[in-house]
Amino acid sequence: MRHVDVAVVGLGLAGAAAAWAVSRRGQSVAAFEAYAPAHRRGSSHGHARIFRRAYLDPLYVDLTGQAGRLWDRLSDEAGEPLLAHTGGVDHGPAREPARMADLLREHGVAAELVDSREAARRWPGIRFEGPAVYDPEGAVIDPETAMAAMVRLAATAGAHVAYDTPVRALDPDAGGVRIRTDAGTWHAQTVVVAAGAWTGPLLDGLVPLPPLTVTQQQVFLFSPVESGPWPTIVHGESADGLDMYALPEGPYVKVGEHVNGTVTTADTRDFTVDPAARDRAVAYVRSRLPGLDPVPRSELTCLYTSTPSEDFVLDRHGPLVVCSACSGHGAKFTPLLGELAADLVDGRPPIGRFAL
Ligand SMILES: Cc1cc2nc3c(=O)[nH]c(=O)nc-3n(C[C@H](O)[C@H](O)[C@H](O)COP(=O)(O)OP(=O)(O)OC[C@H]3O[C@@H](n4cnc5c(N)ncnc54)[C@H](O)[C@@H]3O)c2cc1C
Incomplete structure (x- = not known):
């Protein structure tokens, strides 16, 4: 099993920003994306x-x-x-x-x-x-250019980046979370979940989410x-x-x-x-x-x-940080989402309206 300080699940705009921000702060990072760069199944594809x-x-x-x-x-x-x-x-x-x-x-x-x-x-x-x-x-x-840039900067700062690698399960344990993928199991102290429309199913039973x-x-x-x-x-x-x-x-x-x-x-x-x-x-x-x-x-x-309020969900529940740029207006905040996720990783409190 490989160990990192922080794992990021999802490399859409929010996850790419989190990987960039957390790796810039000097933590070891592994980032997993289920599909190829710029795939069209989520929310961040296209150029505008x-x-x-x-x-x-x-x-x-x-x-x-x-x-x-x-x-x-x-x-x-x-x-x-x-x-x-x-x-x-x-x-x-x-x-x-x-x-x-x-x-x-x-x-x-x-x-x-x-x-x-x-x-x-x-x-x-x-x-x-x-x-x-x-x-x-x-x-x-330009989201596709921005995602590529943030992932490139995260990798340059030392992040391990794995595309076409769906995270099959997250299993919290005493020291953090086990991250199960088809290519092996990883362990991280903290996991940033930036899984977009997959957030609900992935965190079902792990985090009390608002209705999504x-x-x-x-x-x-x-x-x-x-x-x-x-x-x-x-x-x-x-x-x-x-x-x-x-x-x-x-x-x-x-x-x-x-x-x-x-x-x-x-x-x-x-x-x-x-x-x-x-x-x-x-x-x-x-x-x-x-x-x-x-x-x-x-x-x-x-x-x-x-979410019902159109606010984001950006908060921490134990070792799991939820980074969801919800409601059709998250792209413009991208680099800030990364900073806010990195703040939560560092133990800072959430913005009140984005709390779980
Ligand atoms: C049509 C449209 C127009 C928009 N226009 C604007 C706009 O003009 N301005 C604006 O600010 N915002 C806009 N938005 C919103 C903005 O695009 C989204 O807020 C943003 O793209 C959300 O990014 P995300 O990273 O949260 O989600 P996503 O881009 O969906 O990323 C989540 C990623 O997680 C991956 N993933 C999920 N589960 C797993 C797993 N188990 N293992 C590994 N990877 C996983 C997915 O494959 C996906 O790549 C628009 C959205 C849409 C759909």
Whole structure:
């Protein structure tokens, strides 16, 4: 049996960040990923996620600031840009543009409240029916490049990295946890579980988790007919109504719905795009994104793992640290998730709202 200080289960964005942060702090690390790098069965594949400061919740505005500084550090250490600085636009009544602009400014973000006429002039590809908030720190993250960079930096710091190596069981014992894989058993004092949609089944009976709902979501890529500029976009009409996002991905603009996913599990989901979701995305593009050709060029499914509050789960239960970037908005916090997981490994307390 091989021994390490810390094992990491899962090398999506959260696990890759944890492996990087923990190994940087000088602990010996072994990281296990069930599938190949950049596989498409989880939540972190592809080349575009939104980074934004624009939240209506002060906790997340603060955390996005910390995450932004860590993204810069990660890009520096990786020697490559991981964020494309497009700026971000939030609009629609559910985004409460006036309140959001005030909150962002209170947190030092140079946010602008823009009326609909000025917004239409600046972003002709978008149809506005009211004011918008411009978040100059909005950006597009490249998750696959970021995961590769964090794993590379962790390996350079000495981490053992094993892809195509599912962890079959975690068995806590007096000194830590036994980690069973088909390639042998390891022992670690602490295990960071960053297993995304597999977190519930893997920790069943070991950790009292909040309810976690796994949904299959879909995104659609559309070609611009209007050259832009294309910022990241979050558009919410009402608390229980239209809740859309869009962002540039390569030559396309990716459009998705934050809601209306199909409840499933990580192992039984079918990878089939919901035709009703495609119809809604096309209708949305026709009515609200006139700068796009409303024929999807490509489409893809992806998993959300959501808590009822949409908060994350980042806490420790004995030797097991749960690092779950839940609810469809975790990518932007990636390097911070790693730091918070490493803090839990070091015995620091969780952020109250992320506690088990
Ligand atoms: C369509 C879509 C759009 C999104 N857009 C945004 C956005 O714009 N901005 C934003 O901030 N966030 C966004 N998110 C959310 C963000 O992508 C996720 O929060 C993030 O990717 C979660 O990463 P993770 O590491 O927790 O999960 P995952 O990426 O799923 O990683 C978990 C990993 O654990 C592995 N694993 C599981 N069980 C085991 C085991 N037993 N042994 C070994 N390995 C195991 C899995 O194979 C997987 O690779 C989006 C998500 C989706 C689906």
